[in-house]
Amino acid sequence: EPEVTQTPSHQVTQMGQEVILRCVPISNHLYFYWYRQILGQKVEFLVSFYNNEISEKSEIFDDQFSVERPDGSNFTLKIRSTKLEDSAMYFCASSELGASTDTQYFGPGTRLTVL
Amino acid sequence: AQSVTQLGSHVSVSEGALVLLRCNYSSSVPPYLFWYVQYPNQGLQLLLKYTSAATLVKGINGFEAEFKKSETSFHLTKPSAHMSDAAEYFCAVRYTGTASKLTFGTGTRLQVTL
Numbered sequence: 001e002p003e004v005t006q007t008p009s010h011q012v013t014q015m016g017q018e019v020i021l022r023c024v025p026i027s028n029h030l031y032f033y034w035y036r037q038i039l040g041q042k043v044e045f046l047v048s049f050y051n052n053e054i055s056e057k058s059e060i061f062d063d064q065f066s067v068e069r070p071d072g073s074n075f076t077l078k079i080r081s082t083k084l085e086d087s088a089m090y091f092c093a094s095s096e097l098g099a100s101t102d103t104q105y106f107g108p109g110t111r112l113t114v115l
Numbered sequence: 116a117q118s119v120t121q122l123g124s125h126v127s128v129s130e131g132a133l134v135l136l137r138c139n140y141s142s143s144v145p146p147y148l149f150w151y152v153q154y155p156n157q158g159l160q161l162l163l164k165y166t167s168a169a170t171l172v173k174g175i176n177g178f179e180a181e182f183k184k185s186e187t188s189f190h191l192t193k194p195s196a197h198m199s200d201a202a203e204y205f206c207a208v209r210y211t212g213t214a215s216k217l218t219f220g221t222g223t224r225l226q227v228t229l
Contacts (some may be wrong), residue, residue: 093159
């Protein structure tokens, strides 16, 4: 069964450093999403992406964050200058269509630890 | 603003007992509702979803949920718990719109005891 994959599974970085989290969505999916989950808190939406453009972003997704689909398979989340409060589990998701009833399929997540 | 509330951050049941995980939504328009499960060190897996086709929705692993508009609820149930059901369960809401986001509840951790 096709699945969303994410690399790395765990990333440790120093405050102020740039990190890139990578995702490979399911191959025929057109809509892509990033969510994050700070330890002990709820899963929060960051951004949705379609046709090489951001469709929607949350207030969390400030200028320090960017997303890109650099090729036909990868979808990346970049944090330019990491802060301690960026430590969280980051989930990538994809859906075949963007309809509200469409299922979003989630990857296993990347645990980001900022020291 | 759209939101879901999950009552009970931790629920413990005995193996074989009924599982009931509560979810209430706030909305002035009909929402689409989802239940996801997260096993330790894994991503979120869809259990079931309500898309207005039927109010009683059956999902994977024997789970089901009933959409009750009058109670703004979408509680998750399973008649008989198994040890393998121990996980964190998230209710989520989504509204009409392309590429619209999921808004998650705070989650309920289900413990199953012998």
